[in-house]
Amino acid sequence: MIIGAGVVGAACAYYAGRAGLTVAVVDRGPVAGGTTGAGEGNLLVSDKGAGAELDLALWSAGLWRELAEVLPERIEYEAKGGLVVAPDETTLKALRTFADGQRAAGVHAVEVGAGELRELEPHLAPGPAGGFHYPQDSQVQPAQAAARLLAASGAEVYLGEEVTGFLLERGAVRGVRTGRRELRAPAVVNAAGTWGGRIAELAGVELPVLPRRGFVLVTEPLPRVVRHKVYAADYIADVASGSAALQSSAVVEGTPSGPVLIGATRERVGFDRSLSVEALRRLAVQAAALFPVLADVRVLRAYHGFRPYLPDHLPAIGADPRVPGLLHACGHEGAGIGLAPATGQLIAAALTCAETPLDPHPFRPDRFGPDRFGPDGSGPDGSGTAATR
C-alpha cells in the first residue's frame, strides 16, 4: 500500500510490482498533483557533492535510462547534459574541487574553458571564467513520467481519496483508512512528499518534513535556444543551504515542447501560495544575465511548488523501526524526480528483504530523534550538510 501518487510513489509501485508484490496506490488528489506536477523534471548529478545522495542519484540516472527504453516517449526523457557556469576564477577553482570529489564518486565532469562555453551554448553571455559540463544530467516531463510509471506498475489506484488514519494491530501497521474505505496491507509506504510529515504523524511518529517553496518561470514557446541545463555555480550552495530566506540561482533550460523553463527559487515560508514578485524578479535577472536573448521574450506562466525538505537534505527511505509495517519514501526536496527510481528500488528491496547495491543507512527514517539531531542543523553523525540536498 503506497500513499502518494507522485513520482516517488509511482516508482515505488513500479519496482514493488516488478518484485512480485501486489500493490495499491492511494492519493487524496490526482496523479502528480503535488510537488511532482510543479517540478521541472530535473535528473541532476551535477549539483550533488560526493556522498549518499550523489550515490543515489547516480544509481537513479542509470535506472532512468532503462525506464526511458520501456516507458512511452511522452515522458520526454532527454539526456541533454548540464552546464555549470563559473562567473569568475575563484568560483571556478571551488568548482574544480567540487568536481574532483564528484569524479571520485563516478560522475563525468568535464571542464570547459571560457571559449568553449559558447560553443556549447551559443546564446550564453560572454564573461564567465569557465565551467563544467556534466553529460549525465538529464530531464523528463515529470507529470508524464509519474503517470506512465504508475500505469506501468499494474497497481490498483485510488485517486481523490485522503488517508485519514492507519489500521493498527498490536502497534503494527496493517493498512489505511480513507474517507471511503479501509485498505488492508501488511506494509504501507509513506510517499506523500511534502505532506509526508502529516502521514507519519497519523501513524504516531515524527518525520520533520518541511515545505521549501520554489517558483518557476515559463517563457513563450521558442525554438531550441538553450541546449543544456545551464546554471551558475552558486546554485550548488543554495541547494545545500538550510536558510529560510529566499535564495535563487536560475537553472535555465529548453524543453521539447518549446518553452524555456527558469527555476527555481528556494525559500521556507510554509505553505504560502501567494505570488512573490521578488522571486520572479530574481529568476528573471539571473536568466537574462546568463542568456541575454531571453530578456526580450515573454514569460507566459509562473508557478510554484513545495519541496519536501528534511533538515539534513537527505530523503527518508526505508522501514521505520518505530512502527512495524510502516515505510517511508519522502523528503527528496527538489530531487524527487531524479531520485525516484532508486528510491523505488530501495523500497522494493526493503519489502522483499533483498540486497541493494547501495547502503540505505544514511536514509533511515528514524534518524531525526530529538536526541539524535542537533538544533544547529548538523546531521546525525555530525556531518552537517555533507550531502547537498
Place this chain on the structure above:
Amino acid sequence: MPTSPSDRGADPVDLAVVGAGPAGLAAAVTAAGLGLRVTVLDAGERPGGQYYRHPAPGLGAARPETLHHGWAAFARREAALRAHESAGRITYLPSHHVWTVVPDGGRWTLHAVAGPEERAAAVRARAVLLATGAHERQLPFPGWTLPGVVGAGGAQAMLKSGLVLPGRRVVVAGSGPLLLAVAGSLAAAGARVPAVVEAASYTGYAGRAPALLRNPGKIGEAATYGGALLRHRVRLLTRHAVTEAHGTGRVEAVTVARLDRDWRPLPGTARRIPCDALAVGHGLVPQLELATGLGCATVRAADGTIALELDARQRTSVPGIWSAGETGGIGGAELALAEGELAARAIAGAAAPAALVRRRARLRAFAAAMGAAHRPGAGWTGWLRDDTEVCRCEEVPAGCVREAVEDLGAGDVRTVKLLTRAGMGWCQGRMCGPAVAALAGEGASSPGGAAPDRRPLSCPVPLRHLAELPATDG
C-alpha cells in the same frame, strides 16, 4: 498615478479600477464623484470594454450607436470620465494590461504591461476593484481551427472596432442571447446570415417566466434583435449545433445537426450549410485570473462557469479587493453598470440606494435564468472526434485529453494540463478551459467553489519587466 517600477514611494490612490467596461467605468465615475482619487487601468485603447467597443476616432464613424444597444448609458459615463480626468480626480490609463496585483504594506500594487511597446508600469492603491469582464466560452468541434471560424463575440468586436466582416455569408452558432445580437449586427452591416444555430431551446425560458417578466427592458432588447433578424430573413434553428466545419485553408461549409435535451447530436439529422465564415460562441466566461491569483473565493454560477463569490457590497473574500460586473457571474452590461456603482459607493463608505439594490437583484435573477437555460448540456462532447483539437495553442487533440483522463488518472483541468499541455500555451487555457473541464469530468458535479487553477500572471509579461522590478528583501 502611473509610476515607473523604481518609484515605489509614490502616493497610493484611493481606488484602482481594473477594466473600463461598463462595471469599471460606472465604478470609477461614481467613486470620483464621491471624492475618491481613482486610477483606471484598462487593456483596451478606448473606454467601453467589450460591450461598448467602438471604432477608433480615426475611423470617423458618424453613428457608432448603430452598433450598440444602450449607447446613451455609455456616452453619459464616458463624458463623466473625461470630466473627472481633466479635473484630476481620475487617472485613466488605456492599453494597460494588469498582470498581477500584490499586497504591499496594507496597500496594493498593480503591475501592468503598457502600450504596444510593452512598457512596465505600476500603480499603488488603497483599494482595488476588479472589473475584468469576461471572454467567450468556446466548445470545440471538428474544423473549429479553420480560418473563417471566429468567435461570435470576436466577429462582433471586429465589426464594432474595425468595421470589418469575416465573410459575406456568415453562419452564427453556439448558445446564448449574444448570438441574436451578433447575427443582427452582422446582417445590418451587410453579411448574409443563413442561420442562427442555437443549441438551447428558447422554450427553456418558459419555466423561468417570473425572472423574465420582471425584466421588461430585457424583453425589449430581445425584441429589437428579433426584429432585425426578421428584417434580414435570418432563420433561427433552436436545439441545433454546428458539429463540424469543412474546408481546406478556410471554412466553406458547416454541418448542422439537431440535438437532444443534453446537447447530444441526433443521428440522421445532419445537413450542410455553405458559408464562408462561422461566428460561434457559447456564452461568456468570467475573467478571473487576477482575482484567483489573490486567492478570492469562487462559486459555480447557473451557467456552469466559475464566478467570484461576492457579498451584497460587491466585496470579494479578500479584504480590500472588490469586484463588479461579469466577474461575479455573467449578467450583461446593465447589471455591470449597477454593480460598478454599488461597489464604488461601498468603497467610498456611501449608502446604497434602495432602487439600485433592487435593480441588481432583478437583473441577477434574470441572468441566472438565462444562464441556466443556455448552460451546455453534457452531451456536447459527443461531437468531438479523437483528432479534434481541443487546445488551439498547443494543438492538443481530444483523444490525448481522453487518454489522460481514462488511462492516466487525470480528473481535473490542472492534471490534464500537466499531462497533455492543454491550457499551457499563449492563451493559458482561456479557450480550451471549459472543454477540458468537461472532458475531465469537472463541472456540474464538482464542488461549487471548485477553484480554477491559479494563474499568477494574468497575461504574458516580457522577461525584461520582471528583471527590472525594484528589488525587495523577498
Place this chain on the structure above:
Amino acid sequence: MSQSPGTRSPRALVGGAPVATYTMRFDGRELSAQAGQSIAAVLWGAGILAWRTTRETGAPRGAFCGIGSCYDCLVTVNGRPNQRACLVPALPGDTVTTQEGTGRADLAV
C-alpha cells in the same frame, strides 16, 4: 472585403469617413488601411483570414476571439514576432509578415 457604396456595409451602417487611409504591406502585398483599424481588421478587409502557421502541424490561423484573449492572431509586425493582430493598430508603412511557428526561428541553435 470590398464594400460598394449604397449596399449594406459596416461603413454604410455607421456613416462618416476615415480621417486618413494609407497602405500597409502584408507578405509583399500592398493593402489599404483606414486610420484606427487594427492589423487584423485591415487583413479581414482584404479578405485575408490567416496570417500565422502553427508550431506542430503548420496549420493556418488568424483572428479568433477578436479581443486579445486567445493569441491565435499572433503575427510578425516590422520584424517583431508574436504581436496580437487584433489589438495592434495598423500604422502607415507597417510591414506585416505571416508568422511561422514560434516566429523566432532566427534564435535556434
